[in-house]
Amino acid sequence: MLLLGWGSTYGPIKEAVSILNKEYGDKYAALVFGDIFPLPQQLLKEKTAQARELINVEQNATGQLAGLIREHTGIACNSSILKYDGRQITGEEIAERVAKGASI
Numbered sequence: 001m002l003l004l005g006w007g008s009t010y011g012p013i014k015e016a017v018s019i020l021n022k023e024y025g026d027k028y029a030a031l032v033f034g035d036i037f038p039l040p041q042q043l044l045k046e047k048t049a050q051a052r053e054l055i056n057v058e059q060n061a062t063g064q065l066a067g068l069i070r071e072h073t074g075i076a077c078n079s080s081i082l083k084y085d086g087r088q089i090t091g092e093e094i095a096e097r098v099a100k101g102a103s104i
Helices: 007-024 041-048 064-073 091-100
Strands: 002-006 029-033 054-058 079-082
Touching: 002 007, 002 064, 007 029, 007 054, 007 091, 029 041, 041 064, 054 064, 079 091
Parallel strands: 002 029, 002 054, 054 079
Antiparallel strands: none
């Protein structure tokens, strides 16, 4: 399972991957971008090809990163974890949502 994110989601996603791998085995990974332009299409295609499931993690209501990735590469995320109440998402929140079966 590959968690995708960008910017300030780096720390929480890294923490979530650590939590999930400790609890469920080493089957979780992350790909988090500092900058999304230009979109690293080749890297995305290589890494997502190795994953059975893609989960988009974002701090907005519309899943803009997932839409951008789909638009430029044709790669669609299986689900999204979105938080848009003005507070930073935490690693624990992400891990909990993934464990429950992440969905929009």
